[in-house]
Amino acid sequence: MANNPSQLLPLELIDRCIGSKIWVIMKGDKELVGPLRGFDVYVNMVLEDVTECEITAEGRRITKLDQILLNGNNIAILNRHFMCKLKKMRLHEKDIREELKS
Amino acid sequence: MSGGGEKGSMTTKTPADFLKSIKGRPVVVKLNSGVDYRGILACLDGYMNIAMEQTEEYVNGQLKNKYGDAFIRGNNVLYISTSKRTLADGA
Amino acid sequence: MASEEESAVKEPLDLIRLSLDERIYVKLRSDRELRGKLHAYDQHLNMILGDVEEVITTVEIDDETYEEILRSTKRTIPFLFVRGDGVILVSPPLRTA
Numbered sequence: 001m002a003n004n005p006s007q008l009l010p011l012e013l014i015d016r017c018i019g020s021k022i023w024v025i026m027k028g029d030k031e032l033v034g035p036l037r038g039f040d041v042y043v044n045m046v047l048e049d050v051t052e053c054e055i056t057a058e059g060r061r062i063t064k065l066d067q068i069l070l071n072g073n074n075i076a077i078l079n080r081h082f083m084c085k086l087k088k089m090r091l092h093e094k095d096i097r098e099e100l101k102s
Numbered sequence: 103m104s105g106g107g108e109k110g111s112m113t114t115k116t117p118a119d120f121l122k123s124i125k126g127r128p129v130v131v132k133l134n135s136g137v138d139y140r141g142i143l144a145c146l147d148g149y150m151n152i153a154m155e156q157t158e159e160y161v162n163g164q165l166k167n168k169y170g171d172a173f174i175r176g177n178n179v180l181y182i183s184t185s186k187r188t189l190a191d192g193a
Numbered sequence: 194m195a196s197e198e199e200s201a202v203k204e205p206l207d208l209i210r211l212s213l214d215e216r217i218y219v220k221l222r223s224d225r226e227l228r229g230k231l232h233a234y235d236q237h238l239n240m241i242l243g244d245v246e247e248v249i250t251t252v253e254i255d256d257e258t259y260e261e262i263l264r265s266t267k268r269t270i271p272f273l274f275v276r277g278d279g280v281i282l283v284s285p286p287l288r289t290a
Binding site for chain 2: 203204205206207208209218238277278280281282283284285
């Protein structure tokens with residue numbers, strides 16, 4: 001694997017996202033979007049101008065955060081944030097979840 | 103200088119850099135359970151164990167408790183955030 | 194100077210070290226709270242507590258009104274070993290300078 005030059009390591013992929021908006025889906029009903037400033041080998045991440053979206057019993061709660069260190073422990077999926085607005089994201093995630101189930 | 107405002111020149115800021123830059127500052131710590139702790143960050147370690155001062159405990163946005171000092175075990179931590187924060191409840 | 198160094202909080206666990214032989218508050222998973230005297234601890238936050246008061250909070254749903262009823266059960270335990278992985282938060286007593 002190591003001598004295959006076309007192989008991109010997962011962490012290299014994340015490294016290429018530094019400076020651009022990244023969409024993080026956590027285990028459980030929570031997502032975050034914001035520019036990635038840095039990360040470490042555990043994929044703990046520093047994010048900026050974060051929009052956090054969580055599903056609670058009372059409905060959807062949006063939280064704005066200045067700068068955060070996100071614990072890598074509960075991260076499920078990372079996606080470079082190209083096109084989706086937060087509203088649409090739920091639909092995307094639903095699709096992803098259904099795909100994972102089948 | 104830890105330039106927090108410069109967004110144009112996006113320099114890398116690793117978790118270690120971030121932790122160094124927030125010691126002694128007001129922070130919000132969110133746990134996996136959804137509970138928030140707001141207070142002054144005294145110190146932390148590599149496990150994300152956190153020592154905080156003047157800690158306030160918020161459950162569903164409501165103040166539930168206050169602690170002079172508090173130790174939070176790192177495995178419960180979802181994120182540590184600098185304190186500027188606004189809340190907007192959506193439908 | 195030496196005593197000043199002793200009482201300095203350089204890492205989070207120092208906060209626990211400074212609470213030895215004091216009564217502390219411990220918040221545990223599954224809505225359990227403990228108050229007791231801290232006899233010993235380790236890096237996992239396994240702890241030995243003495244003269245412990247345990248409060249367990251449960252939520253019950255009223256059959257008719259569907260209201261949530263918070264019920265807390267108290268008990269005292271003379272000596273207790275707490276496994277560290279259940280610990281969420283530890284708060285020492287207010288220290289005076």
